[in-house]
Amino acid sequence: MKKKYILIVIAIIAIILVVGAIFLGDSSTERKSDEIVAAVGAYTREPDMGYDPTLGYAYSKEPLIQSTLFKRDGNMTLKNDLAKNYTTSSDGKTWTVDIRDDVKFHDGSKLTAKDVAFTYNKSADAGASVDLTDLTQVKAVNDTQVEFTLNKSDSSFLFRLSAVGIVPESGYNNETYGQNPIGSGPYKFVQWDKGQQLILEVNEDYYGEKPQFKKLTLLFLDDDAAFAAAKKGEVDVAEIPLSYSDEKVNNMTMVALDSIDTRGISLPNVNNTGEKVNGIDVGNNVTSDESIRKALNYGIDRQKLIDGPLKGYGNKSFDGIGLNLPWSNSEAAIEDGNLEKAKKILADSGWKDTDGDGILEKNGQKASFTVLYEASDSNRQSLVVSVAEEAKVMGIEILPEGKSWDEIDTQKLSQPVLWGFGTLDPSTIYHQFYSKLVGSGWDNPASYNNSAVDQHMEDALNAPNENASYSYWSQVSYDGTNGISPKADAPWLWLVLMDYTYFVDDSLDIGDPVVQPHGGNLFGNIHEWKRVNSTSN
Template structure:
């Protein structure tokens, strides 16, 4: 514990020095009222390939706005689809053809006109690179005058969500290696500067066709959570995203604002026994403890989620027993929660008994023990894994929380528990979570290109 605090303190000091350096470079931390200094990870971490929607910029599970680029549709505050570049659209009865008319008054920031050809190009390119939205159902996008016709390889009612997911780039001169450094788009802002590892600066696009924002300039700092909180205490930023662990702090001149999200935390539990099955990339599949449905059921009905939300999430969250956030149109009633006695009965009925008196149940010589892995960079995931392990003991299940990087988690993701984060406004997420055809080895090659954005 002590080491962690010392590391935290060192990071904070480094961060303050870092901010001071940025501030000195800019003259002072004071800025004009119509300039904004932020420290938010709204679109994930600093994008490796820059601000290129073809490489996934602006797509971080359906529902984000790339700002520098426009999209065909957007969502409004009630989660309805509204036009952005689209003037109107039609969907064929068989849900295999989506036809969008593109507005004709939009210019890219280099002065060139945005056309249906640019839209078709962007979708075909995004599909080819496969780093953002899942466009696997799209056969091709083709311009036809001021229309773009999306031809799908199967009926896909969820494809309308994909029309919000890809920022549009100009076909002329597009280069997938360099565009992200100097993006040309048609959104409300344009990229003015990107100091890698430090910050990026956006400036208002004077030619933007939509509602004009008040802020002329946005400087967004890349700081880790300790440094972000230090920046708040120092009065250096207008707004900073902080982990829920900081959310009960008070700082003069600031107030806390918090938003419900559809971002759910859940722990995958291997449903198969370990029978020697390997995934195509030779990763062990299955676990002889979680492979027993009674173990999974006992955990699901026995763990007290409200206690977890109050503790691990500092009260900033909502219980969810089924992985579907209550704001989503496909949400449904919650299941059982915190029923320790019932959980114990489920285990006993399935033959799990504590025969050696250590508080942990066994069956056929197998102890009810497994590990839950979490991304060590996510403090709330660590807190969840540790608290679940503590509660599981009461039910008679021994869980070892293991922190690591995604590289550490990759080899065990099919054989141990893993803490995941999901939260898309697109119901296709259900397919990603549960469809057997995406998991089993024979299907693996067709699905591994789907997404690199889950964290």
């Protein structure tokens, strides 16, 4: 009998638990009000090489674990972090930075100029995300002063001094540091469960403005899982792709942040003559025709791309430069979506549909080519497909093809590719368009060559400071005659600047976010975040 009653009690308890789970299914996961749980993955990718800045981690973003020499605020104004000030030599080749003397790493050891020198020398040797090819030497003058020597003048070098988190020289191990990093940033490393989560806790000895949140947990989730976590109330912030931007989540608000992350298609500017660079074929016999490039730039309606694949969250781009950057050039813009103009450009250049298949021809060459894109990125796929649909009306056939980056690397100089760019470093333009860099890594995939534009870039690098360089970088877009604008050479088909979208809990105020670069920088102003109407436990 007793056994029977016990079974009945167990059954009743089970029913209560099931019913409770049904009614409480959308309740938030318990966490303290001074903790943040964020679902990341749409923009903030889990680093394959671990949390090691010398191998490219957090390039041009807030590393959280490490400190940088300088930072940029929400207005892109340069701010000191470890640095107190800097000077440059008259020839622009020597940069001297004075750093704070009151900073400790998370293990209690003192941070000195030797650690800064060690970090940058390691980064230069690794050749990861940060371009330090012109850096010949970094040395500690004393404990609080570090000297950087370049092999040529480079006014943009200041941006690289904001891009690398500083690691400790003592005890650094190239094989293990990224798995168990030590820094001097606002948060300490606690735990990394690969493919699942990163757990950080606040650095109570942080020298700067300390975040209000004691614990920060990043959940590495795919798009569907991140959205599901937001719906269940399991996270405070969720990175969401634009495809989810129309969705609604109880007790969360969708926030769209301006970005400098642009999408554009490189269009090889030279014919395919059998030439190879580093073993890679160069040139495309369709896109080498300037009339094809100009027709696409004038005929494509970028607003349709914004309203379609971007769900209305973005801006037009004609030169790949963020609209709010100091070297942005409004003169580069054109009136796009002009099919009549596009068709006239093609007709005047001799492109005709002689066989009635809807595809133009010229000298026996069909106006048909492939555009490659990263296969795992649905947004890039949507953009290329939309461009192809618009180009078809002009008589140009575009064949979208998704591939891995390793595969794209072998075809980048002969096939158009949809790229994503966006940093606060203007020298990105140099790598995209300088004629002598064709085939150097991912540089100048369009094989663009204009001596006047080259000169603008050289003048920008040789400028006495970053402010003086902006007018030269601006002329790269358009100087009234030459430039990368559709008005001039149209070497690329630049498309859009995409907003970054997040679901944010209504109890959370994320302050004035920094401008979002390629890959996002959600935590760039973490010190401003606060609870305004706490509902967490």
